[in-house]
Amino acid sequence: QVQLVQSGAEVKKPGASVRVSCKTTGDNFSAYYVHWVRRAPGQGLEWLGRINPKSGGTTYAQKFQGRVTMTRDASISTGYMELSSLRSDDTAVYYCATGNDIEHWGQGTRVTVSS
Amino acid sequence: SSEVTQDPSVSVALGQTVRITCQGDTLRSYSTSWFQQKPGQAPVLVIYARTKRPSGIPDRFSGSTSGNTASLTITGAQAEDEADYFCNSRDSSGNQWVFGGGTKLTVL
Numbered sequence: 759q760v761q762l763v764q765s766g767a768e769v770k771k772p773g774a775s776v777r778v779s780c781k782t783t784g785d786n787f788s789a790y791y792v793h794w795v796r797r798a799p800g801q802g803l804e805w806l807g808r809i810n811p812k813s814g815g816t817t818y819a820q821k822f823q824g825r826v827t828m829t830r831d832a833s834i835s836t837g838y839m840e841l842s843s844l845r846s847d848d849t850a851v852y853y854c855a856t857g858n859d860i861e862h863w864g865q866g867t868r869v870t871v872s873s
Numbered sequence: 874s875s876e877v878t879q880d881p882s883v884s885v886a887l888g889q890t891v892r893i894t895c896q897g898d899t900l901r902s903y904s905t906s907w908f909q910q911k912p913g914q915a916p917v918l919v920i921y922a923r924t925k926r927p928s929g930i931p932d933r934f935s936g937s938t939s940g941n942t943a944s945l946t947i948t949g950a951q952a953e954d955e956a957d958y959f960c961n962s963r964d965s966s967g968n969q970w971v972f973g974g975g976t977k978l979t980v981l
Contacts, residue, residue, distance in 0.1 A: 793970070795916075795972075797910075802957075802959060802972060802973070802974045802975035803908070803910070803916065803959050803961075803972040803975065804972065805961075805969070805970040805971065805972060808970070817968055817969070819969055819970075820969065853915055853916070855916075859906060859918060859921035859922065859927070860906065860918065860961075861918040861921070861927055863915040863916055863917075864915065865915060866915055
């Protein structure tokens with residue numbers, strides 16, 4: 759049974775950075791890409807990018823190039839997503855997801871950006 | 874703007890059949906998945922590889938693709954199917970994943 763457990767809610771000020779973690783249990787962490795997706799209030803799902811846990815190679819959505827960094831620590835089966843220069847419209851629930859068909863999702867991490 | 878588009882909302886009477894569509898030229902070349910999301914919950918994969926259903930998903934959910942349009946059909950909609958539905962595929966480069974804007978399904 760694959761489970762993804764994310765870090766807790768964050769409140770940040772505009773201009774700050776946030777890092778969200780995602781720990782995978784129950785499967786080979788290196789087997790599948792880890793994707794990051796967010797959903798802002800009143801908006802749809804938005805793909806931020808993905809990381810290859812084996813190589814560390816990343817692909818970022820063009821919208822977030824230069825602001826997002828995805829890393830991983832394979833020794834503890836954990837992926838990280840850092841978003842910098844936060845704005846109020848980055849307020850959203852951030853999800854990690856993995857699996858051959860992105861069938862496994864974390865519980866979500868609420869990030870609130872407010873002055 | 875997304876390279877795949879969906880109608881913002883659709884409604885269906887309880888027990889009837891509803892089709893939710895997703896349009897985009899890249900759907901001709903790349904596989905489509907469908908996700909269901911209910912308020913306060915993480916998305917759930919209901920269809921992958923255009924037509925395949927993960928284990929545990931009721932067989933009233935089915936997927937198809939014709940040309941540049943992917944469809945999610947719910948045959949005999951239930952009250953618990955009321956949710957937001959998102960299609961997912963690739964952009965024209967093939968390197969970026971994209972989601973449709975989502976369709977809010979109301980079961981009357």
